[in-house]
Amino acid sequence: MSTARTADFGVGLASVNHVGITVADLDRSIAFYRALTGREPAGPVELPDTPEMARCIGVEDAALRAATLRLRNINIDLVEYRRPASGQRLAVNAPTAVHLCFEVDDFDGVYERLSAAGIDFAGEPPPVGPEHGVPKTAYFTDPDGVHLELILPVGPLVRTGEG
Structure with a gap:
């Protein structure tokens, strides 16, 4: 847990390279995200199984496999811990839970295609939208319970390319 002050850190971070998602079965997750994004991953690769790597990520005796899906605006790193295993899953409302949001232009079309492919949505989209x-x-x-979202953004959620 960070104890850093909350004033300006003076580093100006303004670009994101990737989001990392820890998965139980890398091959299963590659298949899911390939189907979702239409992208072929880089990898999978075995990450160095060294004490230095374990210290770097803060997990003792860690051994990992990973693959990266490159999207237009961000990479998705899928990471499987071969050891140590963890069975903990976070609810969408739990502190530290993160969700990954995919921006779409044809919301209704994408929603219908994913529904037809067997994706179970948490609920129906709200009856109102950009209009x-x-x-x-x-x-x-x-497949691991990672929270995902589709969005047709409006207002402050529309990315402007600034930053």
Whole structure:
């Protein structure tokens, strides 16, 4: 847990390279995210099984496999811990839980295709959308329970390329 002060750190971070998702079965997750994104991953690769790597990530005796899906604006790193195993899963409302949101232009079309492919959404999208100044959203999970979202953004959620 960070004890850093909350004033300006003076580093100006303004770009994200990737989001990392810990998965139980890397091959299964590669298949899921390949189907979802239409992208071929780089990897899988075995990460160095060394004490230095374990210290770097803060997990004693860690051994990992990973693959990267390169999207237009961010990479998704899928990481399987071969050891040590962990069975803990976080609910969407748990502190430290993270969700990954995919921006779409054709919300209804993507929602219908994913539904037809067997994706179980957490609930129906709200009945209002951009025409009312509200983003259109829907939530679902990957095979490990990672929280995912579709969004047709409006207002402050529209990325402007600034930064």
